[in-house]
Amino acid sequence: MLQESVRVLAGVGEKRAKDLADLGIETVGDLMAYYPFRYDDIQERRLAEIQDQEKVTIKGLVVSPPVVSRFGYKKTRLQFRMMQDRDVFSVSFFNQPYLKDKIVVSEDIAVYGKWDAKRKTLTGMKVLGSNSEGDFAPIYHVNKAVRQTTLIDLITKAFAQFGDEIEENLPISLVDKYRLLSRKEAMYAMHFPRNPDHHHQAKRRIVFEEFFLFQMKIQGLKKAEKAESNGIAVLYDIDRLKEFTQGLPFELTGAQKRVTNEICRDLRSPKHMQRLLQGDVGSGKTVVAAIALYATVTAGFQGALMVPTEILAQQHMESLNQLFHPDEVRVALLTGSTKTKERREILADLVNGDIDIIVGTHALIQEGVDFANLGLVITDEQHRFGVNQRRVLREKGFQPDVLFMTATPIPRTLAITAYGEMDVSIIDEMPAGRIPVETRWIRPPQLPQVLEWTYQELNAGHQMYVICPLIEESETLDVQNAVAIYEELQAYFAPKFTVSLLHGKMKNSEKDAIMETFKTNDSQILVSTTVIEVGVNVPNATMMLIIDADRFGLAQLHQLRGRVGRGAEASYCVLVANPKNETGKERMKIMTETTNGFVVSEKDLELRGPGEVFGFRQSGLPEFAAADLVTDAHILEVARKEAQALWKMENWEILPEYTALATYLEKEGENQFFD
Template identity: 75%
Template sequence: MTDLSQSVQFLKGVGEARAQNLATLGIETIEDLLGYYPFRYEDIQERRIEEIDDQEKVTIKGVVVAPPVVTRFGYKKSLLKFRMMQDHAVFNVSFFNQPYLKDKVVLGEDLAVYGKWDAKKMALTGMKILGSGQQGDFAPIYHVSQKVKQKTLIPLIRQAFTDFGDQINENLPRSLREKYRLMDRHDAMFAMHFPKNPAEHHQAKRRVVFEEFFLFQMKLQGLKQQEKSTANGLAIQYDNTRLKQFISKLPFQLTDAQKRVTNEICRDLKSPQHMQRLLQGDVGSGKTVVAAIVLYATVTAGFQGALMVPTEILAQQHMESLNGLFDPLEVRVALLTGSTPTKERKSILAELAAGEIDIVVGTHALIQEGVVFRNLGLVITDEQHRFGVNQRRVLREKGWRPDVLFMTATPIPRTLAITAYGEMDVSIIDELPAGRIPIETRWVRPGQLDSVLDWSFRELSAGHQMYVICPLIEESEMLDVKNATEIYEHLKAFYAKQEYQVGLLHGRMKNQEKEAIMEEFKDGKTKILVSTTVIEVGVNVPNATVMLIMDADRFGLAQLHQLRGRVGRGAEASYCILVADPKNEYGQERMKIMTETNNGFVLSEKDLELRGPGEVFGFRQSGLPQFVAGDLVADATILEVAREEAAAIWQLPNWQVLPEYQGLAQVLAAPEKQFFD
């Protein structure tokens, strides 16, 4: 055990009680303490008045030119005022509710004051008095608790560097440190806590972020190399002649992008190495057809396939799509969901175990106990980020290392793809089928709703249909949003003269009721369908040309894009109308972005930029690592460089034994806290 892995109780002044308090902050060892970095810094360097921006927090040093005066008002309220001069500029200084500072202000003496500068009034609202100004600094601010204060933590960190600093070993190869001009590890860690100035902090953070990303990518690349180095999967020797015949009989031509990704997946199927591939494709790009082709290939080799999706509506949709493409005498497809009747479920489970069912489509029901396959070869998870890491793992374990294909219509920014899925291969369908007309997106205010409904008569009278999406089912005292039942009643009255049928769909309905409502909409009997976001994925009604989204600012960009993708699936021009009155710039920015692009990958990058990875995916669901210093958005360039360098090192034969990489090999081999929660 190195000294750094010892308990913080080895520090002077840290007893059992204080150690327990530090543990609540995640600080248990000396190493934890050294790596407990500030979340921000206060720049209390002395500044010249002419250099300071309005409302900037700064330290100003000058001479006290008017005696301090304390004015009291209200209950326990006070105002301390005095005047200072820097060079020939005189300015006012005021402190609220800190009358005891009066004794520190002496007429004619130098003083340094930290506070917020008001350029128009030539005044400083004080926060701290720094005495003579000799202790100006770039001060660290930490996340602390009621029992662990800043004034407790900072001396402990200084002591840890004094007592154990010589134990901080370098773990980056010299070649990388020189190539990117990175600080040594000890110096960088110290400067993260106690930088002399912003420039030194910037250099320290570059080093720490690069190290964090680089070590993570080294582990991911190592997993990838391990997967490829051994024949540790199934070699699915599909019948290429039958597969080509199947593709030639499809009712449409595959796009070049669909052909490319199909070839990539089929190569993986034949390989004896275990496949883990992510298939990304924008809304309407044709991922389902690719899934059908590779499932068919799997069946021709004598294996079974499983397709897991997040909702019963989507499962039903996929079931119908596959049955429409496959010859029922050649490929047998079954549907298994939570709503499958008990008698039918027993029959499906028996036939699955006997190998009589070739492909099963289902929801979470697929990963329940009792679901046994005879010879599972391929597992496909659609909208995979909606399933937890453990749920996906359980399905994979239903067979002996079946090949795994993850699909998503939520375009994942490259930054997240190379982080969360760095050990996977990635295929992208970056082309829409021919003849698709781009969806026109408009943003209107709630007061314009009736004029939008008037306009909708044009589309409805042409025989087309319309979705209306609402965030809530019923009224809520918490949120002032239009609810589905209220909108449903309003639209029934609005379209009553035209006798247009209006339907209502939401998640609280029973499955049979949902199916009946969707069937009526698909068949064209229902002209307008009011729904909550249960409609978000999988529903395919080519005749629907209008998507009206109420309170659109309540949704994320990715979700809005998914909803928009429910229209524009036929040959007619389609429209997405966003009804929203966002009160902040963030909401307004999202509405503007939606009207400017139909490209899901552009939107996903913007969504990541605006909301951050935790909001876009949710850490626990996606398996994204939680980095200490690195930011997946702000430090995306460093992440990419770290990935490239890690991949290059893993290409070197037996790199672990080379002298330059000894420190790196040791840190990767050592047990440590997991990146994932």
């Protein structure tokens, strides 16, 4: 059985089983599905066609015995000679004396290394095994205790002993429709492909399988969620809501109207709402949230808005109080720094229904925070909260509707995958009159000229953010810290302009006081770490200087840039960076070429991959063994449509073709998919 421990394989004792478990391999099935992350091309290359300094695999005959010589401190050189056709050349391996036993005179061998055409020598990196059936050797992620050769040997044994037990888990109709390899052949070919096309076909099959099974779970959960009518029907006062939206000091964009209608339709439905609202920085998500909260209050329910930072909570509180009449809607703020007496009063008013809307940080999910009648939960920058934190807030009421908001734009296909059990609304239009931020990239030596220019902007009455990646001196990173920059700018701009310093190690009361001086223009320059990344709104700030910009991810740079350009004046973002590689240069160029967060997000995913961009645990993005959410997005879309179509079929799970699939889902979902 594939679920048996790897200890059933010869050569796997207690120690080796533990070492394999460290790689996530515990069963025979885990071992078979532990796919290579790349393949070494071990096609035979002729010496005449190899370029100087090219990394290649050369096959040939060993014509001299291997000799190990020692030099320096604990350094070794293993040397021998090989012959290909009639050409003899030298091979050297450094600090790998144990390879000596693999080098046997008069036997063929394949060595991967770097070719020096002038000296006619190969500096070897590895001796390739003969386990690959064709011209490709699999390369796996391993640890110090498990070597490549050991892993390949065990995988070979596993397929020899248990390969016939691999069963098809996809419906045959889909296998035929998309001309997919059988599961057994695909899994084997992922390790030992005969040629590039064989590997391509194997990977295509495994990627589709991973996406399809995942989408079956997601669509099943979505169907089960919609089938239950135990949510809340928020029957809001339509006339009051119309009056409120018409009284707003600005006209809603078409996109804002569209997503508001989608949310309001969900609120009135007795089915539980789980909706993700995406919108670029400055697209107007806050007012959409305000409309949803107001609708909830007119229906006699309470609303809760949870945000990741106290600065953002304070700002949302101020925004809502500007939009709502205090006699009609009472809004309260609850954070970690709310004083004990005030906290006690807020909690009492919340549980007896005197507070209509509560805005807060994770303080909202603490014990003792209870509601009279919670109808809507909104989580802003929801990827900052863990899944359990979001769940605790939901459980404060009886199945309240849930709206997640994020200003981290995620491509639609990725949003559907990451938050597949939710409906997705996107604000893809910016408010009229918003001037795009002009972004420039400079090298550090150009900074003095930029500071001269910013002096003129400050003279015109504007303000500036200066962002630094570190707070304190670091022995490992060559970056300038916030404190040093703060002192330099103080020396440069004093006494005419005031410089403030804000960073994450300050007390919340200190942060609030410094932020207040910047908002009121009592300080004109705010030197900060990324604590101001999300939500801070100072319309008079028209300049942003980001020091060591190549230390930040694209999505983070875009979030930071969103702090300026919030007023009617033209705004600028200057990236100060000297990237050491092409990827770093590419990121700087992307930032100067587009202000569209969705484009930035796509590029960030291409350059770094979804795991690094979002952090799997926080975002809920799934990890796949072979599939890639970015490069395989087209297969993801096909898999999603097929899963949706199957769930629309009545009682599909009882048909013989789907028995294996239904069994898998039942096991994975603990019977939550089927009655």
